[in-house]
Amino acid sequence: MSAKEKGEKIGGLKVTPDKFLPHRYAGASGDFNPIHIDKEFAQMVGLPSTILHGLYVMGLVAKAATDEAGGDPRALKRLSVQFRGMSMPETEIEVSGEVIEADGSDVTFDLIAAQGENQVIRNATADVSYP
Template identity: 35%
Template sequence: MSEVATGDELPPLRARVTRADLVRYAGASLDFNPIHYSDRIATEVGLPGVIAHGMLTMGLAGRVVSEWIGDAGRVLSCTSRFTRPVVVPDDDHGAVIEFSGTVTAVDDGVATVSITAKCEGKPVLGKARATVRVD
């Protein structure tokens, strides 16, 4: 990897999430909350429909960083706040989340990356940041 500098932009990542992905993630994470598979339950609790697991969305945000750096082992931390749920329709297309990132600081071989995550043009993560070893 070439020299990393403040202001560098990471290659964007578009991730499609379908209901089938939610089933696989539920099995892997053991998070079987019905808001992730039942429209009836999701709407009963005030959601617009079935939503993606927040940690799945955050994991995908981490992927934009690990693909850029080329080694997931260099990612030291990844944090965010969940600001809007990702509604996953019951169709073959699912939801598309668009991720981007910008290096906001480089200090002593560690880069801080600000991550943006949007679904349908609206932010779904807030204060998303990762720190990455770049030396």
């Protein structure tokens, strides 16, 4: 009997980062690339406006996977993602996915982080260990 069944849907983490989230994430992470915090710079390089840090969105994917496995940070063993689009502050991000492998307490999720139809992170795989 596995902690989860293959094909089982998981997720439902929904977060709407506020306008100044990229500024706080820049401070917390040390990544001050101006495309995340300077609207004029972002527009000068062809972006609609400032965009979220990809690793912030990956942080949400990590949270969703960890929460699913009970919330203990030791549960998350591996996380691999591909960044496929840009994401904006003040728009809801939803992390969802399903179980693709289940072997006792060891479970692998396939996850997506999306803003509406825009899949910002896809092919995310997370290996977790249920307590």
